[in-house]
Amino acid sequence: MNSVLSGLTGTRCFVYLDDIVIYARSLADHNTKLQEVLDMLRMHKLKLLPDKCEFLRKGVNYLGHQITESGVRPDPQNVAAIEKFPTPTIAKHLNTFCGMISYYRRLIPNCSRIASPLYKFLTKDAKSVWTKA
Numbered sequence: 335m336n337s338v339l340s341g342l343t344g345t346r347c348f349v350y351l352d353d354i355v356i357y358a359r360s361l362a363d364h365n366t367k368l369q370e371v372l373d374m375l376r377m378h379k380l381k382l383l384p385d386k387c388e389f390l391r392k393g394v395n396y397l398g399h400q401i402t403e404s405g406v407r408p409d410p411q412n413v414a415a416i417e418k419f420p421t422p423t424i425a426k427h428l429n430t431f432c433g434m435i436s437y438y439r440r441l442i443p444n445c446s447r448i449a450s451p452l453y454k455f456l457t458k459d460a461k462s463v464w465t466k467a
């Protein structure tokens with residue numbers, strides 16, 4: 335799907351595997367972008383399954399994010415999972431936790447500065463002594 339819609343991704347739609355999300359600030363803009371996507375699909379002889387399509391949604395959960403009129407936010411369920419994650423006691427669990435928070439890195443101001451004490455524990459000779467930092 336990425337190759338089929340390559341000229342449209344990032345400016346008119348998001349594509350992941352067989353999911354297409356078209357975004358716009360107005361109905362007229364949305365209809366224009368929708369027509370461009372449908373034309374491209376038609377040109378490549380691809381069809382949509384009507385039962386799996388949703389049109390004119392005000393918001394959507396997509397790849398762990400909530401996309402709405404007001405912007406992009408982390409999915410609250412994923413945030414809850416991060417908040418409830420038990421304190422890591424071994425490097426493998428800490429690595430898992432760091433992976434969870436780094437998925438939302440672009441949405442967390444100063445993420446690298448905040449998480450740097452955690453990443454220090456992942457170095458080869460790190461001493462596992464928990465401090466307030």
